[in-house]
Each structure stands twice: as structure tokens, then as C-alpha cells.
Amino acid sequence: xxxxxxxxxxxxxxxxxxxxxxxxxxxxxxxxxxxxxxxxxxxxxxxxxxxxxxxxxxxxxxxxxxxxxxxxxxxxxxxxxxxxxxxxxxxxxxxxxxxxxxxxxxxxxxxxxxxxxxxxxxxxxxxxxxxxxxxxxxxxxxxxxxxxxxxxxxxxxxxxxxxxxxxxxxxxxxxxxxxxxxxxxxxxxxxxxxxxxxxxxxxxxxxxxxxxxxxxxxxxxxxxxxxxxxxxxxxxxxxxxxxxxxxxxxxxxxxxxxxxxxxxxxxxxxxxxxxxx
Amino acid sequence: xxxxxxxxxxxxxxxxxxxxxxxxxxxxxxxxxxxxxxxxxxxxxxxxxxxxxxxxxxxxxxxxxxxxxxxxxxxxxxxxxxxxxxxxxxxxxxxxxxxxxxxxxxxxxxxxxxxxxxxxxxxxxxxxxxxxxxxxxxxxxxxxxxxxxxxxxxxxxxxxxxxxxxxxxxxxxxxxxxxxxxxxxxxxxxxxxxxxxxxxxxxxxxxxxxxxxxxxxxxxxxxxxxxxxxxxxxxxxxxxxxxxxxxxxxxxxxxxxxxxxxxxxxxxxxxxxxxxxxxxxxxxxxxxxxxxxxxxxxxxxxxxxxxxxxxxxxxxxxxxxxxxxxxxxxxx
Numbered sequence: 001x002x003x004x005x006x007x008x009x010x011x012x013x014x015x016x017x018x019x020x021x022x023x024x025x026x027x028x029x030x031x032x033x034x035x036x037x038x039x040x041x042x043x044x045x046x047x048x049x050x051x052x053x054x055x056x057x058x059x060x061x062x063x064x065x066x067x068x069x070x071x072x073x074x075x076x077x078x079x080x081x082x083x084x085x086x087x088x089x090x091x092x093x094x095x096x097x098x099x100x101x102x103x104x105x106x107x108x109x110x111x112x113x114x115x116x117x118x119x120x121x122x123x124x125x126x127x128x129x130x131x132x133x134x135x136x137x138x139x140x141x142x143x144x145x146x147x148x149x150x151x152x153x154x155x156x157x158x159x160x161x162x163x164x165x166x167x168x169x170x171x172x173x174x175x176x177x178x179x180x181x182x183x184x185x186x187x188x189x190x191x192x193x194x195x196x197x198x199x200x201x202x203x204x205x206x207x208x209x210x211x212x213x214x215x216x217x218x219x220x221x222x223x224x225x226x227x228x229x230x231x232x233x234x235x236x237x238x239x240x241x242x243x244x245x246x247x248x249x250x251x252x253x254x255x256x257x258x259x260x261x262x263x264x265x266x267x268x269x270x271x272x273x274x275x276x277x
Numbered sequence: 278x279x280x281x282x283x284x285x286x287x288x289x290x291x292x293x294x295x296x297x298x299x300x301x302x303x304x305x306x307x308x309x310x311x312x313x314x315x316x317x318x319x320x321x322x323x324x325x326x327x328x329x330x331x332x333x334x335x336x337x338x339x340x341x342x343x344x345x346x347x348x349x350x351x352x353x354x355x356x357x358x359x360x361x362x363x364x365x366x367x368x369x370x371x372x373x374x375x376x377x378x379x380x381x382x383x384x385x386x387x388x389x390x391x392x393x394x395x396x397x398x399x400x401x402x403x404x405x406x407x408x409x410x411x412x413x414x415x416x417x418x419x420x421x422x423x424x425x426x427x428x429x430x431x432x433x434x435x436x437x438x439x440x441x442x443x444x445x446x447x448x449x450x451x452x453x454x455x456x457x458x459x460x461x462x463x464x465x466x467x468x469x470x471x472x473x474x475x476x477x478x479x480x481x482x483x484x485x486x487x488x489x490x491x492x493x494x495x496x497x498x499x500x501x502x503x504x505x506x507x508x509x510x511x512x513x514x515x516x517x518x519x520x521x522x523x524x525x526x527x528x529x530x531x532x533x534x535x536x537x538x539x540x541x542x543x544x545x546x547x548x549x550x551x552x553x554x555x556x557x558x559x560x561x562x563x564x565x566x567x568x569x570x571x572x573x574x575x576x577x578x579x580x581x582x583x584x585x586x587x588x589x590x591x592x593x594x595x596x597x598x599x600x601x602x603x604x605x606x607x608x609x
Contacts, residue, residue: 072494098496110491112484123484127496129477190495 012049015242022050024083025226026071026194031080033066040066041077042250048194053220054228055237057261058247059270064230065107067247068196071228072104073097085193099127103192105183107199107230113172117163117182118154120171124189125150154189160222161185161215177208181215188219195219197229201236209233213240238262246270280446287449288569289562294455296561297462298520302538303545303553304466305513310547311486312506315385315396319404321535323373323511326411328518328527330372332422333415335365340414362424366515373511381504389499408532417529422522427453458520465516466554469509473550478505486548540589546599555600560585 012022026048033041041063048054056064069075071082073094082089084100092100103124112120128150158164161181166174171182180200187195200216201209213236219225231237237244238258246254246261248270254261261267305320317323333340337356346352360368380403388399430450439448473479484492485502492499518527521534537560545556564584572580592599 074493093498094493095496095498098494104494106490106494110488110494112487112491114487115483119480119483123480123492123495123497126477126481126484186495 019051019221019242021052021242024048025050025085026228027083028067028071029081029083031067031070031077031082033063033070033075033077039250041070041247043080044247044250044252045080046245046252046255048226048228049243050226051220051224052226052243053216053241054226055241055244056228056230056247057232057234057237057244061249062247063250064247065198068104068198068228068230071097071194072102072196098190101190101193102196103187103190103194104196105180105187105198105200107202109176109179109183111171111179111183111186114170116168116170117174117185118158118167120182121154121158121185121189122150124186125154127190128153153191157185157188160218161188177204180204180212184212184215184219188223188225191223193226195225195227197227197231199230199232201231201233209236216240283441283446283449285566285569287451288565290449290451291455292562292565293558294451294459294561295565296558297455297459298517298534298557299537299541299561300554300557301458301462301465301513301517301520302534303541303557304469304550305510305517306538306542307545307547307550307553308469308506308510308513312482313385313396313485313503314393315400316393316547317510318397318400318535319407320510320514320538321532322404322407322411323376323514324518324521324534325527325529325532326376326407326518327369327373327511327515328422328522328531329411329415329420331365331369331515331519332420332522332527334368335360335362336420338415343416344413366519369515370512373515374508377507377511378504380507381500385503386500404532408529419526419528422519422527424519424523426457426523428523429453431456454520454524458524461516461520465513466550469513470550478502482506537585540585542599543589544592544599546601549599549601552599552601560588563588 012020014020024047028047029045031041031044032039044063044067056067058064066075070077073092073096076091084102089100098104112123115123129146158167161184163178163181163185166178166182171179174182184197184200187197197216201212204212216227216229217240220227229241231240241258243256244254244258244261245252246264246267248266253270254264254267256264302320302324305323306317309315309317309320332338337358337360339345339353339356342354346354384399384403385396388396429452431453434451435448437448439446441448471479473482481492481497482502482505484495484497485499489499492502517534518531521531525531541553541556541560543556544559545552545554564581567584568578568580572578572584
């Protein structure tokens with residue numbers, strides 16, 4: 001198994017552009033996931049380090065989304081262990097995983113269609129609201145202050161993702177590209193330690209992809225958010241990510257920096273096919 | 278002003294207040310349907326169950342008295358105390374929350390992801406189970422619910438408005454209980470709206486109503502929200518049960534108020550709280566006015582039983598999603 005070329009010490013490394021990557025935050029050990037007789041993920045191990053942008057790539061049906069769903073608790077693996085922030089994680093429900101500081105977006109956009117952009121992003125703050133419902137409904141003291149803090153944070157993220165002009169628009173009316181951006185905003189509003197993005201650029205045109213790439217890089221830079229993402233566009237993946245995991249038919253066939261992965265023969269074979277001989 | 282016209286206004290006023298009662302029942306349906314997609318056939322029986330429990334607690338009845346006596350050969354019926362109304366209402370609320378928790382825990386938790394028709398059938402089963410449970414706990418005799426609410430025509434309104442018409446107009450006759458019910462309903466609706474708009478759990482409730490997967494991903498426990506929603510439906514059922522029970526006694530027919538809520542829902546849409554209220558008012562006023570102007574003089578009366586359904590059917594033809602329901606747009 002390859003390790004990043006620039007690794008300096010056990011506890012993190014410095015990237016080519018000078019960002020400091022910390023210690024292992026999420027460690028997946030020998031994960032196996034089956035659906036009946038179908039093996040979606042077969043004995044896969046890899047880790048995600050603090051501050052890193054980690055990509056998971058692979059052809060269709062390779063098990064990338066399943067992997068993300070294991071991390072976010074939507075699927076429970078039959079075998080293997082998930083270690084998060086140095087602790088072995090018991091089987092958790094998706095909402096419990098979210099409360100631990102892991103936010104995510106979905107391949108097919110899961111937004112609250114009937115709510116406005118602002119309300120959608122506000123739901124990302126739910127786990128940061130602590131005051132009781134009685135105080136909240138009559139809008140008093142601490143609840144008021146808390147609401148203001150949450151509001152400020154939300155507005156900051158709305159500014160950051162440049163969606164001020166659609167704050168009050170019901171999400172159902174927005175075009176696809178903007179919906180993807182609102183979903184990212186909601187995930188960021190939770191101030192997650194780890195952000196999982198399932199094909200954040202699928203179905204976008206070049207310009208939208210560039211915007212999204214910029215937002216992902218900025219989020220990583222500005223908030224120090226660790227990001228794991230699945231993406232099909234190779235150019236984007238190679239530009240964005242610090243390290244890449246390559247999957248094919250539920251197995252891991254490559255892991256390393258973009259350059260290492262690009263020159264990995266097994267990876268080339270999986271993407272381009274090999275002649276039968 | 279001519280007396281006929283004034284009587285017409287009185288009919289409208291009474292219709293509005295009947296409409297508030299209908300809206301109250303419809304509200305319970307909307308709450309659950311929005312958050313879980315379950316059409317809760319048991320809402321009417323929940324109102325009956327709540328009213329039975331309230332009366333039982335107030336009169337100090339021993340729950341399951343018949344069963345206990347049958348098994349242990351004892352002869353207990355009453356604890357021998359009476360519980361003040363306010364405390365009894367709080368205790369009943371606790372029972373309704375426990376009921377909500379059990380319904381989620383033992384029934385719907387196991388039916389997550391099933392077809393809507395299966396969920397609907399489950400609520401029919403639930404309705405009959407609750408009806409039996411109510412009988413078993415508190416007995417099946419007709420009970421009167423006396424919370425000390427004012428009843429009878431309001432003398433004050435009658436006197437104040439008597440001068441409007443001529444000699445043959447004696448002022449508006451408006452039942453004080455209806456006035457109280459309207460007031461309570463307004464308070465209830467306003468608090469529900471405040472709860473759902475401004476609180477963490479209210480926001481979570483709206484989120485779950487919109488998209489389960491997205492709700493999970495922001496850290497909302499679906500199970501908790503569903504218990505919450507069933508508890509709120511229980512609260513609404515309690516209020517509806519108290520108002521209807523105070524008006525016409527606590528007995529099995531109380532559960533039939535659910536049938537009055539159906540046309541209200543068709544009119545207002547199954548997913549809209551304002552819809553339930555406006556729908557209830559339209560049906561209340563509509564059926565009373567229709568009875569007053571056409572029903573009684575030309576059709577031999579008793580049109581109130583079917584008028585609401587006829588109106589709802591007409592709505593179904595021209596606006597299937599109801600007045601405020603979400604419009605269904607199929608994208609090809």
C-alpha cells in the first residue's frame with residue numbers, strides 16, 4: 001500500500017501547496033458490506049486525516065456510495081470497524097452519526113423542498129440548539145441569544161456560498177446546480193468535523209463545476225473542514241484531493257496521492273479496461 | 278335591518294363556530310399526515326378515548342375495574358376521590374403521550390417504509406383497538422363531562438344585539454360553550470403554529486414532514502419526531518374530545534366526529550394547517566346556511582349530514598389538492 005510521498009511524520013504531513021494535514025480522524029478497518037448475496041464492499045480499509053480532502057473514485061457500481069453510507073451510518077457493515085476520533089464507533093443510527101459531527105450531502109439531493117433556502121440551512125443548526133422548546137416558542141433570553149448566534153452563522157455560510165439572492169426562495173423552485181449548493185450550505189451550517197459529499201458536481205456544467213470546486217476548497221481552507229468526496233470527473237478529483245481511494249467491484253485497488261493513483265496499473269485497467277489474454 | 282337578514286347572520290356565526298369544531302378534529306389528521314404520510318383513521322377514536330379518560334380520572338374511576346373485579350373477585354369501581362378538572366386534564370395529557378409513545382413503539386416503528394394503504398389499514402385496526410380499550414378501561418355507559426365551562430345562550434350578546442332588528446328580532450343566540458371552544462381552538466392553533474415555526478423540535482417536525490433522508494442527515498431522530506407528532510395529535514384529540522364531549526356527552530358517537538373531518542380535509546388539503554381551519558369554517562358556515570336557506574324550506578331539512586360531503590366532492594372534481602394543499606406537478 002502506498003503512502004503519501006510528502007509524509008513527514010506519523011502524525012500528519014504537509015501537502016504540496018503547504019497545507020498541514022493532521023492525524024487520522026476516521027479510520028475504516030476491514031469493512032465488508034453485503035446486501036443478501038451481493039457484496040457491495042469487500043474488506044476495505046482506509047483512513048481520513050484531519051484537514052484533508054479525501055476522494056473516493058471508481059467506476060459505476062464500485063461501492064463508493066455504499067462506503068459513504070457506511071461512514072454516515074445509513075448502512076451497517078457486516079464486518080469491520082469504524083474508528084472516529086480515536087474511538088471505536090458502535091453501530092449508530094444516521095441521526096446519531098450526524099450529531100457526532102459528520103455532515104453529508106446526497107447524490108440525488110435531499111433537501112426540504114417546501115422550505116426556503118434560509119430554513120433549509122437553519123436545519124443544519126438543529127444540533128447547535130440547546131434551549132427548551134417553551135423558551136423558544138415564546139422567544140426569551142437565552143433562546144433569543146442562541147437563535148441570533150445560529151442566524152449569524154447561517155448568514156455567514158449563505159454569504160460564503162454566494163446564495164444571498166435566493167435566501168427566501170422555496171428550494172423546490174431552484175435549478176439543479178443551486179440546489180446542490182444549498183445542500184452544501186446546510187451541511188456546512190452544522191460546522192461538521194467531517195463533511196461527506198456524494199458526487200457534489202454530478203450533472204453540472206463546467207462553470208458550475210468550477211464554482212463548486214472553489215467552494216469545496218474554500219470550505220476546507222477557511223473552516224478547516226475535513227472532506228471526503230465521491231466524484232466522477234477525474235480532472236476535478238485530481239485537482240481537489242490530497243489523497244484518493246480507488247474502488248472497483250467493491251474492492252480497493254488503489255490508494256495514494258493523485259499522481260500515484262494516476263500511474264497505478266490496476267487503476268488504469270479498471271478505468272480503460274484490459275485486453276483478455 | 279330586516280329580521281330575516283339578521284337571522285342569516287346568526288346562522289353564519291353559529292356556522293363559523295361549528296366550523297371551528299370541525300377544524301379542530303381535522304387538525305389532528307393534518308399533523309400526523311404531514312409528518313408521517315399516515316392517514317390516521319383513529320383520530321376520532323383518540324378524541325373519544327381522551328374524553329373517556331378525562332371523565333374517568335375526574336370521577337376517580339378505577340381503570341379496568343370490570344376486568345379486575347372479574348379476575349380477583351373484588352368489587353372496586355371508584356377510588357373514592359374526585360380530581361379537579363385542571364389536574365385531570367394534565368393527567369389525561371400524560372396518558373395521551375404514553376399512548377403516542379406506545380403507538381410508535383409497538384405499531385408504526387415496525388411498519389416504516391410500508392405502502393400508505395398498509396399504514397392506513399393499521400390505523401383502522403388501531404381505531405378498533407382503542408375503542409375496545411376505552412370501553413375496557415372506563416366502561417361503555419354514556420358519561421357527562423362537566424368541566425364547569427359556561428353553557429347556554431349568551432345573555433349579554435342577545436341583549437347587546439337585540440336592538441339591531443325590529444320587534445320580532447330578539448338578538449343573536451350564541452352558545453357560550455361555542456364561544457369558549459372557539460377561543461380554545463384559536464389559542465391551540467396559535468401555539469401549534471408558534472411551536473412549529475420557532476422551536477427546534479418544530480423545525481425538525483417540518484423537516485421530517487418534507488424529507489426523511491435529509492432529516493436524518495442533519496441529526497433528527499425520526500422516531501422521536503413521530504412520537505412528538507402523535508403526542509400533539511393526542512393533545513388536539515383531547516381538546517376536540519373535551520369540547521364535543523361537553524356539548525353532547527361522552528359516548529361512542531363522539532368518535533364519529535372523524536367523519537365530519539373528512540370533507541374538511543378534502544376541502545382544505547391534507548397537508549395544510551391553515552387549510553384545515555379555513556376548510557372547517559367553510560363547511561361549518563356552508564352547511565348551516567344551506568340548511569337555513571334551501572334545506573329546511575325546500576328539501577325537508579337534515580341536509581347537514583350530507584352537504585359537507587357534496588361540497589367536498591365538488592372540490593375534488595375541480596381542485597383535487599384542496600384549497601391549500603401542495604399542488605402535484607408531474608415532471609416528464
